[in-house]
Amino acid sequence: MLSGGSLINDRTIDPSIQEHVSYGDEVRTFRTSLNTLGDGFVECIDDGTLQSIAAAQIPSLGGTIADKLIMVPVLEARTPTLRAGRFGWKNQHASLISFSADAYLNEVGITSPLQPTENTSMGNSVTVFDKVPDPEDPAKPSAPFGVDVEAFARFIRATKVPPRDATLAATPDAVAGSTLFDSIGCAICHTRDIVTAPAGTMSNGHTFTVPPALGNKIIHPFGDFLIHDIGTGDGIVQNGGPATRNKMRTAPLWGVRTRSRLMHDGNSTTFIDAISRHGGEAGDVRDTFVRLSDTEKRQLLAFLSSL
Numbered sequence: 468m469l470s471g472g473s474l475i476n477d478r479t480i481d482p483s484i485q486e487h488v489s490y491g492d493e494v495r496t497f498r499t500s501l502n503t504l505g506d507g508f509v510e511c512i513d514d515g516t517l518q519s520i521a522a523a524q525i526p527s528l529g530g531t532i533a534d535k536l537i538m539v540p541v542l543e544a545r546t547p548t549l550r551a552g553r554f555g556w557k558n559q560h561a562s563l564i565s566f567s568a569d570a571y572l573n574e575v576g577i578t579s580p581l582q583p584t585e586n587t588s589m590g591n592s593v594t595v596f597d598k599v600p601d602p603e604d605p606a607k608p609s610a611p612f613g614v615d616v617e618a619f620a621r622f623i624r625a626t627k628v629p630p631r632d633a634t635l636a637a638t639p640d641a642v643a644g645s646t647l648f649d650s651i652g653c654a655i656c657h658t659r660d661i662v663t664a665p666a667g668t669m670s671n672g673h674t675f676t677v678p679p680a681l682g683n684k685i686i687h688p689f690g691d692f693l694i695h696d697i698g699t700g701d702g703i704v705q706n707g708g709p710a711t712r713n714k715m716r717t718a719p720l721w722g723v724r725t726r727s728r729l730m731h732d733g734n735s736t737t738f739i740d741a742i743s744r745h746g747g748e749a750g751d752v753r754d755t756f757v758r759l760s761d762t763e764k765r766q767l768l769a770f771l772s773s774l
């Protein structure tokens with residue numbers, strides 16, 4: 468565990484508090500920022516739905532539900548509450564309030580009621596440069612978890628899901644590629660359809676009620692919001708315990724046509740590169756992809772380019 472927060476910040480306002488990777492910090496990775504569009508729908512997926520997706524994967528991928536689904540604390544719950552993790556590259560969060568408070572502290576450097584303790588710069592106090600009393604994002608009666616943190620969560624809940632390109636999706640290649648995506652097994656993890664919980668369902672430890680706009684909706688994330696070892700693991704443990712060291716969340720493929728760097732580390736720049744890196748639990752599916760004809764591969768790539 469790093470002293471001074473979960474990441475090495477790239478920039479600083481003063482050279483004396485610039486963070487650096489230390490000698491001996493061998494477990495490290497780059498992480499690309501995740502898209503948050505449509506995450507309000509993801510927050511409204513019942514734990515039971517994610518458990519069913521995991522259970523259906525066991526015959527082809529092996530393992531148990533607990534290998535793929537981790538339960539993580541909901542920070543804003545009034546009594547200690549665990550919920551199926553679904554946000555972040557390691558499924559480290561289950562609610563958008565917890566996720567926003569975490570990002571505000573660790574990525575941006577702003578404390579809030581749920582994350583009131585300022586990070587140090589690798590153990591060195593930053594107090595000289597930070598004179599605002601904590602929590603910097605204050606609570607109000609109408610926003611007990613922080614004015615900004617609650618606004619971020621509300622904003623994310625108001626976003627639509629990344630839309631497909633209807634013209635590209637209708638091409639014969641993309642239509643054929645869509646069928647191949649299912650038949651060779653990509654859709655085992657890159658789940659096509661998920662139905663959100665009914666409006667009125669209470670979740671996040673009774674702090675959130677699924678609104679009509681997000682309830683009982685069919686979404687097409689092309690992701691299962693579960694974690695898998697596909698051989699790309701970064702060695703880092705977040706909320707899931709030692710067994711999650713080398714697992715990553717299936718990247719949801721909605722909106723993937725807009726991304727130029729792929730996988731958690733951004734180290735793959737083409738779909739073929741990203742697919743070739745799928746080993747471990749995804750090894751058999753990758754091998755089936757490799758055996759496709761050139762035409763079929765082109766069709767599958769045309770489908771990905773339409774998402």
Ligand code: HEC
Binds near residue numbers: 656715729730752771
């Ligand atoms: C066993 C589960 C599993 C299967 C099967 C699987 N994937 Fe993935 N996929 C993942 C995981 C996990 C990641 C994220 C890995 C990482 O970031 O290190 C991922 C990432 C990707 C990405 C990168 C997306 C991004 O935004 O960075 C693409 C593209 C992709 N998969 C396509 C495919 C295709 C095409 C197939 C079928 C040939 C497939 N996957 C089969 C689990 C799977």
